Amino acid sequence: MAQKAKKDRAKANTASLNSLHIGTLSVHAIFLLFNLLFRRRSILVYIILSVPSLIAEFILESTGRPKYDPSTKALKNSGEDLAAPGLTEYMFDVIWITWASLISVLVFGDWGWLLWAVVPVYGAYKGYGLLGMARGLMGGGGGAQMPEEQQAAQAGNRRQRRAA
Numbered sequence: 001m002a003q004k005a006k007k008d009r010a011k012a013n014t015a016s017l018n019s020l021h022i023g024t025l026s027v028h029a030i031f032l033l034f035n036l037l038f039r040r041r042s043i044l045v046y047i048i049l050s051v052p053s054l055i056a057e058f059i060l061e062s063t064g065r066p067k068y069d070p071s072t073k074a075l076k077n078s079g080e081d082l083a084a085p086g087l088t089e090y091m092f093d094v095i096w097i098t099w100a101s102l103i104s105v106l107v108f109g110d111w112g113w114l115l116w117a118v119v120p121v122y123g124a125y126k127g128y129g130l131l132g133m134a135r136g137l138m139g140g141g142g143g144a145q146m147p148e149e150q151q152a153a154q155a156g157n158r159r160q161r162r163a164a
Helices: 002-037 043-064 087-137 148-163
Strands: 075-077
Touching (some): 002 075
């Protein structure tokens, strides 16, 4: 029964990664064909802004792909959960925004790359939120002080412990 969860995760990860690779291949192939056959778009910008997406996809592939024993075909490692929130979710967002940017470049021209500006803005927003949480955990928030009654009760407890 314990292996069922690992097998389910391995199956979900495999399906997710396969659809991710097919989507990436399709969008990039359409962009390159359109660029070669119809209108020229900036290839330098394409390369620069596609690299983060491809790195994120490589990381998702290497950490999320299930590993099997070659001789027995038994599941050795189900891979990391690709449905997990946090950095995994952000990497998927980078990939999807890159896809949307590629399609918008095809429709609107090189101005479509401005859609990709959402990625660092969103990263800065999330980073600012993490910074605020870190300040709160370290006691840096000035308004998060204890009431005097609790401080007095804690001081009294210390005195009682020392006296004992």
